[in-house]
Amino acid sequence: MRIEQLSYLAAVTRHGSLRRASEQLHVSQPALSEAIRKLEQELGVTLLDRHRSGARISPAGQELLQPIVDVLESVDRLKAAAGHQATTRRLLRIGTVNAGTASLVLPAVRAFQTANCATVVEVRNLQQDEIHVCLAEGTLDLGLVNLLDGDDVPPDLEATPLLVGRPAAVLPAGHPLTAGASVSVDELRAERFVAMRSGYLMHRFAHRLFGADLPTRWHSTDGAEMGKMMVAEGIGLTVLPDYSVLGDPLERAGLIVTRPLLGDTTVITMAALHRRQTRLPPAIVEVLGHLRERARHALPDRAAA
Structure with a gap:
């Protein structure tokens, strides 16, 4: 098992197809596919469901995705601690319903990038159900949604209230x-x-x-x-x-x-969602802090306690 194989699988999951992942990684599609097949053979599970329309992570792959992400993040931390100059640029993926884009997401991203110029931020406007699915699959790191009274979030996700309104x-x-x-x-x-x-x-x-x-x-x-x-x-x-x-x-x-x-x-609440984890990655913690700060200063009478 090689680190490249794990990063290839994460890239296919993130970009939705072998072709787009190969373009982003500058690796040929056949080489990418073969590396993941060898990883599947070594683990004894099918990690990708391959279709003409693209490759999507399989149920077995979903169960292994978080440990894979944890391994890749640990490698990044090790490289940073060792002063490795070639540490791969990090990608932070945020999904949002339109209601939060202008007032919260964009100011928070601007503040985050001031101190994290090497991190690439991807913001996607999605419907709430799509945000739930992408967070569960690991193709989003953070999602902003609106919740009506009595709405529940999926049990594998955790919500941080940001704004309360009518x-x-x-x-x-x-x-x-x-x-x-x-x-x-x-x-x-x-x-x-x-x-x-x-x-x-x-x-x-x-x-x-x-x-x-x-x-x-x-x-x-x-x-x-x-x-x-x-x-x-x-x-x-x-x-x-x-x-x-x-x-x-x-x-x-x-x-x-x-x-x-x-x-x-x-009452409507805007909340930030992320996957339940023992320890949140520092980038998500930092963006959550910027979102809360923006909510307190931009609309203090509607910021969640």
Whole structure:
């Protein structure tokens, strides 16, 4: 067993195919595939399920992935301790729902990179279920999601609450409903409504809010960022966590505003998820610290305790 074989398997898992992994590692695809086959023969398990569409880690490979990652991290620490100048650049992979991108993720990444210029950070906008799967598979290191009252996270993941807020109506500046202190469900129902697509938490909340009597003029989109832009352009109104709008560039520019929902007491929490581990890698600990710090300073009245 060689360290290169372990790093090859981790790369295929991370990039989703032998071809993309070989391109990133600058190793020929046949050589990469053969190295992993020899590792499978030595361990006596099938590590990759190979299909025409690409290679995906097998269930047996998933069970071994964390020990493999631990070995690779230990090798990196050993090289660093020995002053090895060729230590491979680290990759930190963050998945986020759109609601956390502008207010938390990007400022935290900027702060992290100030002190970790050699670490490559990959940020992916994903739906919540995709974040759960990628964290479980080891293809993400950290994920930011929104949680409604009563929502549970998978037992193999651990959540760090960051922001606590309420669903709010998002309106274009100058809209007649901005004259009121709050917006009722009936008022929203009478407007063109921009909903998040199925799979997003706010899609689920919109159906809970409206019940069986949905707005007759209903648009849908992927993620909070596009939803806010559609509101700013006058395409319709939407409902988002208040913390995803406050401090947003469109809100700071005076193009969109929020109003609380009349009579609604729902609480939404933005949380950072990671796999349960005895010891978190230092990079994840550092990014979590930046996320908490950003939440406390950017939106102090909505930061989680």
